[in-house]
Amino acid sequence: MSNTNNRSESQGSQRSSQIPQSSRKTQSPQKSHDSQQSQQSQESRRPRPMEVLREARAQLAELTGMTAETVSSFERTEEGWSLEVEVLELERVPDTMSLMGSYQVELDSEGQLTGYRRVRRYERGRADSRGGR
Incomplete structure (x- = not known):
């Protein structure tokens, strides 16, 4: 024991x-x-790039009341994100005559829109005149 x-x-x-x-x-x-x-x-x-794209389109559409159709450029900056978004400004028939706007959109690092401005306006059916230069 x-x-x-x-x-x-x-x-x-x-x-x-x-x-x-x-x-x-x-x-x-x-x-x-x-x-x-x-x-x-x-x-x-820190949002993922696809989340930033979706959120930027949604925020721009909400602010402008116009349909954000595509994102033609997208890059990370020191302050956050910079995008160029193509927006349907005026719908016409035929669709190729609709007026489009290209907007420069700035977002902070969290993906919140901090500013935007239209950089050009064009008809949907027209070739880009900037490409020939």
């Missing part, structure tokens, strides 16, 4: 000596987990 008591005591001392090790083990993964969560939250705040 004294053997059994010794085993219990030695197991108890092994358990107590293991506690600091196991708590150290849980602290390391916890710190790692916290840094992963921090990175994920930073990434979750």
Whole structure:
């Protein structure tokens, strides 16, 4: 029986000596987990390019009341994003005579529209005169 008591005591001392090790083990993964969560939250705040495109079109359409049809250029800038969006300004029949507008759209790093301006206006059926220069 004294053997059994010794085993219990030695197991108890092994358990107590293991506690600091196991708590150290849980602290390391916890710190790692916290840094992963921090990175994920930073990434979750930064929208993906396709989300930026969709959101920019939706915001521009809401502000102007016109249909944003396509995005003809898209780039990341120091301040956020810069896009050129083609908008249907005046629908005509036949469709090739509809008036289109090309808008420069600026967004912040979170994908929120900060400004826009029309850079040109053209008929849908016309070739781009800028391409010949």
